[in-house]
Amino acid sequence: MRARLATWGPALVIVLVAVLPVVWVLKMSLIPRRELFRSPPTVLPDDITLQHYRTVFDDPAFRQGLVNSLIIAGATTLLALVFGALAAYPLARLRFGGRTFIMTGILALAFFPSVAIIAPLFVEFRNLQLLNSYAAVIIVDTVFALPLAVWILTAFFRQLPRDLEDAARMDGATTLQTFRRVIVPIAAPGVFTAGILTFIFAWNEFLFANTFLFDESRWPVTVVIPNFATQYSIDYGGQAAAAIVVTVPLVLLVLVFQRRIVSGLTAGAVKG
Amino acid sequence: MSENETGRQLTSRRDFLKLGGTVIAGAALFGLGACGGSSGGASGGGGGTGDVTLSISPDLVDMMKPKLAAFSKANGNTAKIRVMPADTGAYLDRIRTQLEAGSSDIDVIAGDVSWPSQLASNGWIEDLSARFTKSQQDAYLPATVAANVWDGKVVGVPFFTDAGILWYRTDLLERSGYSAAPATWAELQEMALKIKRDAKLENGFVWTGAQYEGGTVLGMEFIRSAGGDILKDGKVVIGEQDAIDGLTIARGLVTSGASPAAVANFKEDETTGAFLGGNAAFMRNWPYVFGLLGDREQTTIDPATIAVAQIPTARAGGTSVNVGGGWNFFMNANSAKKDTAWELIRFLSNDAQQKAWALEGAYLPTRKALYEDPEIVDAMQVVKKDKEAVFQTTTPPVSPFYADMSRLMAERFNASLRGTTSPGDAAAKLQDDLSAIVAKGG
Known part of the structure; x- marks a missing residue:
């Protein structure tokens, strides 16, 4: 059990540090602008919109x-x-x-x-x-x-x-x-x-x-x-x-x- | 272009990093390029016609395209767009690189109000005094023309202007028993605190205090509203008591709780987000926010409850002052088609064009007559509600070293706002540092 923790603990930290920002950017790309500026920020999106993807592909x-x-x-x-x-x-x-x-x-x-x-x-x-x-x-x-x-x-x-x-x-x-x-x-x-x-x-x-x-x-x-x-x-x-x-x-x-x-x-x- | 000149230029790494730009690397090197004599056709007032290129930031492209098509059709020569970075600082870096290289690719530059002296002192942009005559200048708001004067020469033509205004929520004011916008900063502070309590709001007064150009502008606005200034007759006066008073007011807004400590990190997006999201009673921002009121994506409060007023003063009975921005047209001194370039500038800054920009994009005109135009008064809320704010707009100090000065001011104003230095110390340090910059240039 302890050995397992020693392996997975650091791995988890690395994954969090490397992957979390990408997940956060993914979330930012899917929520409407008013939610982007909500304080405190939402962890899971309240609303999902494809508006931002439309914006970039329309350009x-x-x-x-x-x-x-x-x-x-x-x-x-x-x-x-x-x-x-x-x-x-x-x-x-x-x-x-x-x-x-x-x-x-x-x-x-x-x-x-x-x-x-x-x-x-x-x-x-x-x-x-x-x-x-x-x-x-x-x-x-x-x-x-x-x-x-x-x-x-x-x-x-x-x-x-x-x-x-x-x-x-x-x-x-x-x-x-x-x-x-x-x-x-x-x-x-x-x-x-x-x-x-x-x-x-x-x-x-x-x-x-x-x-x-x-x-x-x-x-x-x-x-x-x-x-x-x-x-x-x-x-x-x-x-x-x-x-x-x-x-x-x-x-x-x-x-x-x-x-x-x-x-x-x-x-x-x-x-x- | 000897070896050691290259060495010297490259060792000024500090300049490099300071400008944070990369393009600047090219610019720094062009100290070299210029000495090699690459600036071919810089020949004073000489004319020349042909197809011309206009540089603008990407957010203006869609509106500009049809205007250029109209110009091209009427003029016979074609006007094209060269898109620059959206960030104003990055745009300036890019344009400096090109101008320093003696490039004639771009004939007309649409650029920020703080650029003229920086570009003109290097001889990169054309002296327009002979073309942009006194009687033509009289059609514009005086402050917008003054911002384009360098060393007695007018080097730019105003395009649109921008004014700092105070936004507030009428519903929240009424609820706390207020019927009018605050006239002084002290009143604003008191009202913001009471409203924040009454309405259980997160923030009272939000504004752009982050360490960037917008933070510099706000700091200057506090200083000027207290009767102080940065430069007076070419001399640095930021160490004087009035200026310290201005910075003290800004810090006081945060320590009293009227403004959140986070304003030291706020730029336009955060400020607008807090206000339109219903989390603030007051906001200092630009008129562009009017364009967002109809956007339900961004506005969660009823637009009918939003009103605007002039920036408060430090002392009761004082005259409101705000520090504004705005864009201008400059002509590349190396342009081979100066006559057409001038025709384009004239075309884009005439009444009909400015009116179109005002109605389509809420860009404030720089030509006086348009403020009496019923269609504009009707369509542009800021003109209808508070024309005076636009007329009282002042511009950043005119200096070829403004970029350096602004960076230092942004840093010190921000430190004073956070409380890591006292307003007095910040002003005293700036007095020394800005004086050194001015002396170095003189």
């Missing part, structure tokens, strides 16, 4: 934002996987000097606070005339997503048995062919993990998009959501509904690929 900027998010996160994921896999494979397979240095260098990239480099990036993109284009955001998102992708993929590639490649080489495949025809297919779980994490990162990204994109028609949802407001008032219900709408695809994605993500993340964790 063309929000619908366009979903499309833009999909474009930006989709392109970022694709690029991060292509470059990530191409970088991870040699890092996992080839022995060469400075390998550890490169791995550390790649990881260090992930430690840069984005705020610190946003100003030089802004100038750079202005000079390249990339400001206000999807490309600007996709490029930066890819750069920031790559370290994680490379690390996950490297760990995953490393645990694949070398015999497979040897066999492929015997059959006359080049390194790249081996990579494409043999390694990538069996590395799918790792690729999925890296892909989903990249997608989630790019989908949630706000700072770069907010800085580099001026035109409403290019804003991803994260930039659109704060605009459910006027100069006097914030449409908390609308923002909550929008937040839920934006979160749902991610939750589904993770639930569907849950097993693969776990196997991808733990790859190489235990020497077999």
Whole structure:
């Protein structure tokens, strides 16, 4: 009994801390505005309304934002996987000097606070005339997503048995062919993990998009959501509904690929 | 653009964080961009025609679209919208980034009343003195034009204005034996306490005292209603006794219980929510609340029991003062189409347009004549009920450093309201800090 408590107690705390805010936002998205400001607040909704969902879906900027998010996160994921896999494979397979240095260098990239480099990036993109284009955001998102992708993929590639490649080489495949025809297919779980994490990162990204994109028609949802407001008032219900709408695809994605993500993340964790 | 200039700009991290913005990162860097000489066509009064772009906040977009279509049809050049962030501070950050970069993407900017000096002192917006002549200015409420004057030049044209007003519940006042709105803060405090007791209300008087621009405005309003001010003839006077009296009144409302301690966290949403939800007898807010009275989603009390009055004064017999807001049109100094841009500004600020904004969206006109227009008087309750409040509106101090000053004031006013500093200390500190800001610029 006590042991059980020791396991479930902390788990419960973590779930409460992580999940409760989402449940609360869900509740905010479903109650009318007058209930939002009731004091003391209601725990369970008194009234249920879909008004806030209607508000967000009636807004063309929000619908366009979903499309833009999909474009930006989709392109970022694709690029991060292509470059990530191409970088991870040699890092996992080839022995060469400075390998550890490169791995550390790649990881260090992930430690840069984005705020610190946003100003030089802004100038750079202005000079390249990339400001206000999807490309600007996709490029930066890819750069920031790559370290994680490379690390996950490297760990995953490393645990694949070398015999497979040897066999492929015997059959006359080049390194790249081996990579494409043999390694990538069996590395799918790792690729999925890296892909989903990249997608989630790019989908949630706000700072770069907010800085580099001026035109409403290019804003991803994260930039659109704060605009459910006027100069006097914030449409908390609308923002909550929008937040839920934006979160749902991610939750589904993770639930569907849950097993693969776990196997991808733990790859190489235990020497077999 | 040498290495160490980049370094210098980036190390001013404090500025970065202070503005809380991210876009500002870009702006800070543009100290660089500008020295590189990217501002091409900033050539004084030169004309130019063509398609123009107007920047506005998202809540105005739906109403603005048909107006721009009408302009485009009449003018021949097309006017487009560039949507900016809803939050006024974020909008300013964004516009500063663009203007500092010498961008000519946006020709006309619809922006807040506190922006003109900040934008004009950097040369980002056009001096309109030659176009916006004295006789044209006379058609507007004087305070709204004055807010657009920087260094003797008029740099903006008033769009709509906003006035602080006192809202109250006639039914609750009557029940406690009052027949009129309070004239002084002392009366308000006493009435709020009695009504709160009689009606078993949660709150007496609610207002926007949180640490943000609205809190700054309220603090300034208390100070001015007590005869004090922030700047007088360019000198900081916030340390004087009148100003301290104003802050003391604000704190007194909380300590007496007339206002809940929570007003130190209240913005417009919380304030309006409490009042329209039937949990307060008095509220200080903007006229936009009139637009919510018909909305049963938000209003649980009978709209017929709601009335408005002028902001109380500190001393009996004093003149009511309120600190207001409002929006204006500015012209990008880098615009390549200044003639069309000016035509657009003229069009959007004429009588017919302002009337449309007043009737469709309850935006208070800045042109005097419209306050005599029967349709507007009839439709806009605040004009019908309390025109004087609009005429007595004062604006925040005109200073290119207003953004910095406002942040400091918001912080200190809030501390004084919470009781973590005394009103006297808050005023004394602000006297020093604001003086330093003004001296740095002078």
